[in-house]
Amino acid sequence: MKIVEIREKTVPISSSIRNAYIDFSKMTLSLVAVITDVMRDGKPVVGYGFNSNGRYGQGTLMRERFIPRLLEAEPDSLVDETGSNLDPHRVWDTMLTNEKPGGHGERSVAIGTIDMAIWDTVAKIEGKPLFQLLAERYGIGKPNRKVFVYAAGGYYYPGQDYKKLQDEMRSYIDRGYTVVKKKIGGASLEEDLRRIDAIMEVLQDGQKLCVDANGRFDLETAIAYAKALSQYDLFWYEEPGDPLDFELQSVLRSFYTNPMATGENLFSMQDARNLIRYGGMRPDRDWLQFDCALSYGLVEYLRTLDMLTEHGWSASRCIPHGGHQMSLNIAAGLGLGGNESYPDLFQPYGGFPDGVRVENGFVTLPDLPGIGFEGKADLYREMAVLSA
Structure with a gap:
């Protein structure tokens, strides 16, 4: 199996509310879709992810660094021992290739968003709720x-x-x-x-x-x-x-x-x-x-x-x-x-x-x-x- 495509879209979640530090009038988030070649019910398995509110969408970082690294990697380097599913840990290691330690700011949001979509994908391929897969x-x-x-x-x-x-x-x-x-x-x-x-x-x-x-x-x-x-x-x-x-x-x-x-x-x-x-x-x-x-x-x-x-x-x-x-x-x-x-x-x-x-x-x-x-x-x- 392999990842066919990863898409990101920056969407608004703006609101007139504020907390003690920021207002949310221009707040955005990134929505991500990881599309695979695994078929279920005649359709490819797609995993989704998005980042939490309070941090803005991270599409630029994803498109410039993290998505290309995954798409350029050998497909076998991203899958588990069975070859039938993604290995989130190997995917994570690939995204962090050539990244220095420290600096845990917006980079962590970009990777965390893609990581969510990867886990959604993995659990769907297994045919289980993610909470069941994690418990096991x-x-x-x-x-x-x-x-x-x-x-x-x-x-x-x-x-x-x-x-x-x-x-x-x-x-x-x-x-x-x-x-x-x-x-x-x-x-x-x-x-x-x-x-x-x-x-x-x-x-x-x-x-x-x-x-x-x-x-x-x-x-x-x-x-x-x-x-x-x-x-x-x-x-x-x-x-x-x-x-x-x-x-x-x-x-x-x-x-x-x-x-x-x-x-x-x-x-x-x-x-x-x-x-x-x-x-x-x-x-x-x-x-x-x-x-x-x-x-x-x-x-x-x-x-x-x-x-x-x-x-x-x-x-x-x-x-x-x-x-x-x-x-x-x-x-x-x-x-x-x-x-x-x-x-x-x-x-x-x-x-x-x-x-x-x-x-x-x-x-x-x-x-x-x-x-x-x-x-x-x-x-x-x-x-x-x-x-x-």
Whole structure:
């Protein structure tokens, strides 16, 4: 078998929302299709991938470096021992040919997007859901198809008031979520606390709030927020400072004893390891948000999970950023703690296959081959156009 063609399309996912650092008015992502010569039901097997929101589309890097390397490689160098399927690890090694170590920025997003499409392809050729394939190859053999999800929202936008914020959070609760998230750091501390209080008014017993600063704060501000947030029973206090400021994260633990979360903007196993070594993260309560679609893909994520095990962390402390079905499959197949969800934003790329409902904070993954994109009609319409 061989890869016949790899296509990329940069598409807009623009919105008027903003967090503490960026607005999304010009946000894009890359949609990728990997077309093979393997036939199923009279059609070639095609794997799809896309990068998570918050990082722009990476079509130029893909077209100039990573796609040509795969298409120029000997087909036998990209397949597994059976010769009937792709080997994601060999594909990954080929994409990284002639790349220096370090510099884990936009390159990791480009490779992570293609890697998603490769895994989708591999699972489809096997005729299995990706979560089942992962459980068999790297897990305990049996996946846990029931995955915790939380609703990410609470962005700043023009005309937002407390009632609209409350209505947004009620809508998530009404759809079955038990944990919701709100952005902080885009207003004053006093205003953010008023917004938090407004949300707390609509939450009931067993329902919790996360807050996310998107790396906005210096140490002094992060501590001020930590002290103020300590009055609430939050699910977590997320990414207070720059993602690479491990000292800030480490110092903050002395001022905030409740759970914290970070990691969505660390794009390699090495950076994740430095967070664990130097960031003061606590494996009994804190959460790790590494997103495979932004950090070189699942091949690298498997290395990150191995590293966490070596440092005494459980995969169950990982709840990836991104809100996409790839991480849902990883969570079900490898025992992660859950996944982010965007009930209304960044569509059609966020969300679940049609018919999947949130029940008491959990979703149950359906039995669909690959990542399951074909089960989400609005998303698959865009993918099918790319591969036609």
